[in-house]
Amino acid sequence: MSGRSIDARVSQRAFFGVSALLFTVSAAVTIAGAASMSAMGAMPMPGGWTMSMTWMRMCGQTWPGVAASFLGMWVVMMVAMMLPSLVPMLWRYRDTVGGMGETRLGWLTVMVGAAYFFVWTAFGMAVFPLGVALAALAMELPALARAVPLAIGVIVLIAGALQFTAWKARHLACCREAPGRCLTLCELPALAALPADAATAWRHGLRLGLHCSYCCAGLTTILLVAGVMDLRVMAVVTAAITVERLVPRGERAARVIGAGIVGAGVLLIARAVGLG
Template sequence: MRHLSRMTAPHWLALYAGLILAWAAVWAASVPSNWGAALRDLCLTPAAQVGLPGLVVMWLIMSAAMMLPTALPAFATHDDIADTQGTGGGARLVAGYGVIWIGFAVIAAGVQMLAARAGVAESVWLAAALLILAGGYQFSAIKEACLSKCRQPLTFFMQHWDEGPWRMGLRLGATCLGCCWALMALGLIGGTMSLGFMALATLLMTLEKLTRGTLVPSAIGLACLTGAGYLIGGTL
């Protein structure tokens, strides 16, 4: 009963609503219908014409849709510990986590705007460079360290519990960002608000966190590097 009552807590209801609304927005922007016409038109408009605020909104939707599913086990683990200690703080944890990804959305939107204004947004070389960056990062020590923490939320919270939920939320968000930013950045070439890209990326990032070992991260890295080689080979 404790688990059921926790799932109706305000921060959990907000998480459910955020997930549903984010994926509904992505679906509406991808499927021809009157419901998502305005959002779909926004997504199809060149980035330079959309403007920074519009791009930030799209990256916020993408971040919520793709990252919240991967963070749900960590949020649940925090509440398990809080239940045993008779404390709360789940809302502050989620808020801290969200602040980090809001910052990422602003930075990603700014990079996309700069690329559009420089006329390189559709460049094959930019796409290849991003794939090489994402592929190489999969084998980096930073990626491994961040992924290790994401895979062990219980250990993470026990190490930082004294910091309080707000700071732990910030730290969890930063760790999650360190794990996934390079794959998220592929949205610059995979398509902003692309249903196919987002579904695949969400699946891969979730698998990374739910599995052990280096098989999944290495496979993703090799796939990115292979894609980069294909693009470069096609231009030569």
């Protein structure tokens, strides 16, 4: 066995080992955070649902403190949820830029991952004030609060329908393909290989993060409306994202997942109408 082959195997093991460790730590912290949030309880609301304390300020807290706490929790949760489907994309990036020292390649890979999660961090920063505002309105307007279960059902139904669109298929393809091919699919100049520099790595990570956030828009919305710190919802959404990214026929998997989501949306609407 050649020295280059041995080095490649060591590099591969190190990469997947670090990825597994990062996933384990982020999943453990997410579970602990969800358990802590669950122990705080939830507020019963008109319409037979409960509001998570995620969107509320507790005694002694400041709004900047609440926002910082939410953002930290959000980033760790996104790492746990997205890393299983991100790891293959990072590995394909390493294959594309290869031909350099392991240390430099490692730093470039970290740069891609950091840019990817920067996009999700920005998404969380936009979500928090919106969630707080909607929670405040629901507490002040009982009629609005009673409409929330129906609204959740409609949102879930729309998220399921989104799984069948060409828009979803295009962004899913970008998340599944190698870097140069992804650029071609997205009508950008094709590259035989990405330049091995930090600026390109950062831009590539941003591009991956944007396509991923678009591709996961419906599934992420379900997470937000069904329970942003509900471990069961997180597990289901994570499984759906991972399956449609990694199985051989991802577009078909996305449609199967969409059918299940549409069915869940119909059941939620029927339940909300029945309770009404």
